[in-house]
Structure formats: structure tokens, C-alpha cells
Amino acid sequence: MSTPAPDESATPDTGADTVDPLDRDLLLDPYTGFGRIREQAPVARARNFDGSRIWLVTRHDDVRAVLDDPRFANDPTSVPGIDTDKRAEMLVQLGLPREYVRYLADSILDTDRPDHTRLRKLVSRTFTVRRVHELLPRVEEITAELLDTLPEHADSDGVVDLLEHFAYPLPITVICEMVGVPEEDRPLWRQWGNDLVRMESPEEMSEATVAMVEHIRALIAERRENPAGHLLDALIGVRDEDGDRLSEAELITMVLTLVIAGHETTAHLIGNGTAALLTHPDQLAQLRSDPGLAPRAVHELMRWCGPILVTRPRWATEDIALADTVIPRGESVQPILTSANRDPRRFDDPARLDITRAYDTRGEQHTGFGHGLHYCLGAALARQEGEVAFTRLFERYPGLALAVHEQDLEWMPRPGMRRLIKLPLRLGHG
Template structure:
């Protein structure tokens, strides 16, 4: 997963695996057995089958979570471990069903749709400021000055994070995944948790009308509501997951369009293609290469292999989304492909009960970002050759470290 050639071109490597061993036995970094699934049908089966659990403690006979143990071994206090190892992403039914239902009552389509004018304004402001960030060579890093600031600003406004605190969240988000720098990871998590705890206390004293207020107030007919720990983990998950993947979608998608001028010209001529373009970019160069491990809660037959109870499975989105059995000419970028808004064939936003809660927001931000970026800067071009772009070597993630661009004439 960390092979330099696989990082540079995951599509060829995982495509070869999909054709020769679509359900392949592999080894974790610690030497323990795992499975890698690359074919579309089997990937969707893993994501849709409740017998594959997100939490290893859901497996009969497993009474310890190696993920939590790893965090403790890295020096994280047991008090804070659940905030990163027991989120809505790590739960299974009935806990996941309950959490998802409660959050969905607050994170509504109407709330997301109402953000469109602010997404447009934030996009316009960031695009206007891009020339101010040009370096000595005239290039601008789109990741640093547009792709990241847009979604972090939107989700922070939605949740209710004060403007002065938003730079902290970007730093915390970057440090939270620095497993090779455990001191920074630990301090980032503790600071985030305490920051959210303070926000919740302040909202209880002086309620407002943002998403955090809605999460505090939401309750089921039987009176069930989110606990403080659940509120903290939910805000943390929404903010971190709500900006990083969208930022990488914007970065990856911009690079893809600039290296496929025919597709870019289609989008310029017909901005109404933006929704289709976002779906196609999520399929063709989406930010998620593979899911978190899922654990088999019993022996399961999958793609001609038997997955033993208790062994983890990684569903490779990157393989599924380039499967020729599902997509015609899958390696071709085609923004005119037809995708339904819900139930789409690609798995860029996941599938099944863990389908991305923020998919509608991510699509909206992507549509606005791509349309307005190329509208505002019609002469936009890469300031480096496509094969010189540097990809972050992080398993499961497809993300550019930088995206240097020349703005051209307005």
C-alpha cells in the first residue's frame, strides 16, 4: 500500500490485482492477515453486507480493539481514545442506526441546499484572492489557497465554529493523521475535543441556529438524544471528514480536467454538466482509494474465497470504480457519463449503511468550485508537468501535496 509505484499510479496496480485476484489475501503492516477486494461487485457486497463490521468488537470472540491499543501505545490517554476510535464511522447496528438517524434529523438536505449562496460567495472571495498568493515564479498552489480553504470554511460555518478558530481546525486536521508524529497527533486530538466541549457548553447557555445547535436539540420520539461524548465525536467527524475529502476531490479533479482539455472544454461550454462532472471525477480520480477495514463477523464466501471470521477486509474503491465489467471504457475520463444522484454506480461516496452523510454537500461544493474556477480563470494551466505532481503517501488516500497553477489572464 505504500509502494512508490502504487502511490504514483494506483489504477494500474489495483487494476492488475482486480483482473488476477479480485479477492486477495494480503498482510497488514504488523504481519497479521487481511484481504484486499478490488472488483466492483465484491466491493459493493462488502460495503452492503452487515456481516462485515466496522468495529472489530462486533466479531464474536474478539474482546480487544487493536486500533484503540495502538493509540494507547502511542501515548494517548484512554480518556480520549473513544473520540477517534468510536465515532459513527466505527459503529455497527444498532448503535450506528441510532446515531445516523439522529444526525440525519439535523444534517438535512434542506440545510445543505440553503448553504448554496454562501458556498458561491466563499468561492468567489477565494478566487479573487488567488493572485495575491502567487509565488516568485508566478504560480499559485491551488491546494493551499482554494481547495482546502473552501470546504473547511463551509463546514465550519455550518457547524458554528467561530471564524477566528478555523485556522486551528485545519492544523488539527493535518496533525490528527500524523501517526509518525504521535506527540502532534495526541495534542491535536485533545485540543479539538476540549474546543468542541467548550462550544457545546457555550451553546447550551446561548443557543443559536447552526448545525451544532441542531445536534444538541435533536431527539427521537422516545426522548433519545446524543450524549456529550457522541456530540463531540460527531462534530469532530463532520468537520474533519467534511473538508479533507472534498479538498482532495477539488485538487484531484482540477488536475484531471487540466490534463484532459477536451473534457474541460465541454464543461466550459456547458456548465450544466457540472453535476455529472463531479460524479465522474469521484469515479475516475476520487480522494478515497480504499475503505477502513471491515471485519468478518462469521466465515463469509466472497468472490470465490472464504473470508474467515475475525479477519479484516479492505474494499478498494479505486479498483471498483475502474472495473470494465461495470463501466464502459473505465480508464477514460468522460464527464458526460450519466449518473443518478442517488444509487450511483460508482462507489466514490461509499455504499450501503455507511454511504457518505455529507455527499450532497461535497457534490455541491465540487459543482461550484469547478464551474467558478474555470469561469474566473479561463487561462488556468498547470505550472508543472502532470507526472511531476507529488502525491501524499498515505494508504487509502489519493491526495496531492501541492497543485501549482498559473492563473493566466482573467
Template sequence: MSTSAESTPAMGTGKCPVDMMDPALLSDPFQGYSRIRDQHRVVGARLFGIEQPVQLVTGYDDVRAVLSDPRFANDPAAVSGTEGETFRRDAAAQRGLSEEYAPYFLETILDADGDEHTRLRKLVSRTFTVRRVNDLRPRVEQITEKLLDDLPRHAEDGTVDLIEHFAYPLPITVICELVGVAEEDRPRWRDWGSRLFSFAPGAFGSAIAEMVDHIHEMVRERRAAPADDLLTGLIRAHDEDGDRLSDQELVTMVLTLVLAGHETTAHLIGNGTFALLTHPDQLARLRAEPGLAPRAVHELMRWCGPVQATRMRYPTEDVTIGDTTIPRGAPVMAVLVSANYDPREFGEPERLDITREPAGRRETHVGFGHGPHYCMGAALARQEGEVAFTALLRRYPDLALAIDPADAERQPLPGSWRLTRLPVRL
């Protein structure tokens, strides 16, 4: 990437060749965004019917470059005098988020840059180190086995919904125990998460408001009765040194951790199980060699990852990619799915191959992002996926889809790949 005043302006400044709500694109984003990538390194798109276009960056190398380039800010306020902040607030307002609660969604650790991002990340990063995550493994395995024990009693006519009774309960239990969310409150978080990804009128805005109010109540309760959990640690950081964590930052940190800590992993498990059940050769390989689970999780995250595009970035100056100049402040979205299917990086990218990723820690896909905002909980998500897939296949060797694969129901949400249900026979 380079800057150049002589390059052509970004596509989409006057027109939007891509409609991210196009049903064909929503139903097959893998091939759809791959075709777009093969035609355009950068292309204008329309999202949620908002007039201002977003610029999609599609190729593997370009996506990684954008996600690691400090010229692309997560916080639109860093690019004064542009329409970046208006774009985000319009998008939130389109989904029913009130001005009172907007800061709790629009001003989080995910939206911070530079020193601010580092300050916030340090407050929780130690919880998600590889060593700490490895220490959690026995508890993750215990929760997994209990959920698998209970699956038969959830079956109706021999069919059980694996999303409802396994893929969601596992990660939400783990992250809620870490943060300090009471067991009786966890079903409410499951409901709030569903409403965030719903297009029902007012569902998104009301879910954010209810979560924020609930976290304020959690903080009051924990101050009265401290515990050995992350919430208590965050409250201590706030109370002992208010410069380290403000009131709003405390609430948004909890909201972000709980949502990010279970939504992505739940759909990694759901999408991954569906992929394995529709690829019997890969299913048989993983059953025969459970030690392949770490590599399988990486490949499933590449091949059918639940997060297909990043949050918006905003260039702090005109930036040129190829022959296209992205104007300062224009909303930019890095398309992870087209990067993960880029044949210049992955041979036969449309082929699922659970041995594709090299053994060890090296990670080539961008399913968990890249750069300073690389997913903080990636190690935990990978571990939960490894435990979930190996235990599920071991406990239920006859596991099979209870529907025709073509009838699988997915939420029509751009930038996301999520099953609404996964009916299986045990």
C-alpha cells in the same frame, strides 16, 4: 457471496502478498490495485507494519456486497473473541493515539452498526438532505466567489497554491458555518487535518487530543450562548434526552462532521482540478458546457477520488467470496479504487470521461461508499464540487498547471489520494 466451510482460507492469514505501504502502490494505486483485483477477489495485505493482516476486497460487485451486507460489522466489538479490536487499537497506537483519547477516534458514528448507527445518523441527517443542501447553494457560491477574488493576492511569481487558497478554504468554511465553529478557530482545524494525515512522530495522536479538548470547550461555550447551528442542536439533544446522545458521542459527532465535511471535498476539488488541467479535451468540454458539472463531479470522484479504501469491516461469521473464506472477525477493507476501475462495470475505466455518469440522481461509482454507511454529506460534497469547478473555470479561463504533472506531490498515505500542493498560474 455465501458462507462455506469447504472454501479455501483467506489469503494473508499466513502471508501478506500486498504491502499497502509499497511506494509503487502508493504512487499509482489505480493501476496497482487494478492488477491486484485482476488476480485476487480477496487478498491479504499489511498496513502500517502491523503483524495481523487485513483482507482486501477488490472487485466492484464484491465491494458493494461487503458494504451492504449486515454480516460485515463496522464495530469490532460486535465480533467478540476475535482480534478485530486489537487490530484497530494497535493501528491507532502505532500512530501515537493515547488510550485516553482513543475512544473519540475509534467509537464514532462511522464505527456504529444497526440501531445504534441509525440513532446517531438521524440526529444530523436532516442537515444534509438534498433540499437543505440546495438551500445552502447561494452561500456556497458566495464563499467560492470571495475565495476566487482573493486568489491573485496569494500569487508568488505568478503562481498560487490552489489547495491552500481554494480547495481547502471552501469546504472548511461551509462545514464550520453549519456546525458552529468560530471563524478564528478554523485555521486550527486545517492544521489538525494536515497532522492526521502526516507520518511525523506523534502528529496524529496530538491532533486528535487537541481537537477533542477544543470541542469540549466549544460545547461549554455554546451552552452558555446558544446559536442557530448544528452544535446547539446536538447539545439540546444531549441535554433534553441523554439517551439520544452521550457526552462522548456529542464530541465525536462534531469531530467526525467537521473532518469528514471538508477533507474529502478539499481533495476532490484538488484532484479534480489537476485531472481537468491534464486532460485538455475534458477541460474544454466542461468550459463549453457548464451544465455537465454534476456528471463531471461523479466521474472525477470515480476516476481520482480522494478516498480509495473504506474503514475496516469485521465479518460476524465466516464469509466466502469466490473461492476464499474470510474468517469471522478478520479485518476487511473494501478497496474503492479497484472497484471504480473494474472494467466489468465501467467501459475503458482508465479513460476520464465527464459525460460517463448518466444524467439524474443515479450513481454507479462507489467513491462515496455504498449501503448504510454511504457518505452522509455526499450531496453537499457534490454541490461544492460543482460550484468550485464551474466558477474556477469561468473566472480564470487561462488557468494552467505551474509544474510538470510528473512533479505533483502527494501524501504517501494508503487508501487515500491527496495532493500536498497544486501550483497553478491564473
């Protein structure tokens, strides 16, 4: 049921209109910055990149409520009266050719029911816990190969970048094998993905998008002639047998989304998690003494230092009361995952990393993989890759240590994601 438009004078003045998503202090220390906002108000006012108002949802229960509520749409054109997609227009302003915008703005991540349900059903079976478990021997094999070759990548001082030579290659190899991207093309995808998510250069972002789309087009054409039995071949079959279930543009977009989303987040879960364990030796010692803690450790690392800080914006399809604020129809909200995951209302001593952390209720308590309809499709795969990566890395290299002081680790100042630029390590004796 709709509620009256809010009285601006009754809206808590948190000072959040001054929150700048590109504020350097917020980018460098999102835990403190978003934590301060969370304690000021459950829903805070801020300004979006284009100057429009956006509402930051900061507390655990409210974040989950938004992600569960179908009245908050992922696609702004789902809102009555809105016929312009601000996301698409922003991409055009960044220099992306308009004919390529849909491949970034109309993915499964950006759709609402019924399109989201239709698209998700086409690939969800590939990412079930059972199917993912069947991949475990291959994940172990890839991990072992990468760990064996790490010393070959060390510089003259014996330092190796774990991101470059382990954290990225593991998930990109796994997802590319699943989808059907040839081995020789995977370095290209690593570079394209990096150019896309860094958001440092509009030209790089535009060039990467165009290159990925054209590469997928060529790959689809080749697989139509010579199928190889991968997920891509199955999707091509769906497209060719029933175009109403999957259009050609949706096919291309699905492949692009699966490959990028299937390795970027996991790579930085491994990077962030490794840095966290190395700087919390008590937690690392517990994991080493009991590898069976790995599943719980991955969940705790996703809560404590997960790479995704915020979700994509949602748009209110009607006036919606949320905590002590009414979100007017047509305005956007952004759930802040990192502040939800450190909310003392839900987590005891939330700033403490504790890989033995247990909960009094069943199910996933953190929001690192999202929640609700758009819960991460590849969460089971990411968890498995993380469990294998952490246990095998510290087993293979028991003397592993940071090659720089913790304060000298370089974090990329990118809004919405917490990611290291590199992770320099000394392997010790392996």
C-alpha cells in the same frame, strides 16, 4: 448461514501476501497497483499494519456486496468472541492517550446498527439534498470571495497554490459555518486535520486529537451559555434533553468527525479534479462549453480520481463466502474503492476520463462516496461544493494552467488516500 472454514490450499494464491500497504509504488500509483491485484483475484490476501491477515476486495460488484452486507461489521467488537478493539489498540501504540482514543475509534464511521442508525438520525436532516440546496447561495458567495482573492496569494512568479487558498478554505468554511465553529478557529482546524490525516508523525497526530477534543469541550461549554443556532446547538440540546440519545463523548466525537470529514475529502476532490481537468483539455473544454455537465463531471471525477482509495476495514461476524474465497469469522476485509471504480467488468474503458459518461442503470454507479449503510453522510454537500468549485474556477480564470509539468505534481504517499501536497497554478487573466 455459516460456511465451513476455508481450505487454505483451495484459496487462490495471488501472491497478495506480499502486498504491503506502505509499498511506495502502490502509494504513488494506486490505480496500476490495485488494478493489477484486481485482475489477479477478486479477493486477495495481504498483511495489515500489525501483521495480521487482511483480505483486499477489489472488484466492483464484490466491493458493493461487502458494503451492503451487515455480516461485515465496522466495529470488530461486534464479532462474537472478539472483545479487543484492534483499531483502538493501534492508536494507543501510536502514542494517543488512551482516554482520547474513543474520539477517533468510536465515531459514526465505526459503529454498527443500532448505534449507527441512532447517531445518523441526529444529523441526517442537515445533509438532505433539500437542505444542502438551500446552502447553494452561500456556497456561491464563499467561492466568489475566494476566487477574487486568489491573485493576492500568488508568489513572485505568479504561481498560487490552489489547495492552500481555494480547495481547502471552501469546504472548511462551509462545514464550520454549518456546525458552528467560530471563524477565528478555522485555521486551527485546518492544521489539526492535516496533522491527523497525514499520519507522518505520531506526536502530531496525538497532539492534534487532544487539541480538537479540548477545543470542542470548550466550545460546547460556551454554547450551553450562549447558543447561536447552529448544528452544534441542536446536538447540545439533544444531549441535555435526553442523554440516552447522545452521550457527551458521542457529542464531542460527532462534532470532530463532521468537521474533519466535512472538509478533507472535498478539498482533495477539488484538488485532484482540477489537476485532472487541466491535464485533459478535451474534458475541460466540454465542461466550459456546457456547465450543465458539472453534476456528471463531479461523479466522473469521484470515480476516476476520488481521494478516498479504500474504506475502513470490516470484520466478518461469521464465515462468509465472497467470490471464490471464504472469509473466516473474525478476520478483516478492506474494500478497495479505487480498483472497483476502474473495474472493466462494470465500466467501459475505465481508465478514460469522460465527464459525459452515462450508465444504463439508474443511481450512483461508482463507489467514491461508499455504498450501503455507511454511504457518505455529506455526499450531497460535497457534490454541490465540487460543482460550484469547478464551474466557477474555470469561468473566473479561463487561462488557468498548471505551473509545473504533470509528472512533477507532488502526491502525498499516504495509504488509503490520493491527495496532492500542493497544486501550483498560474491564473492567467481573470
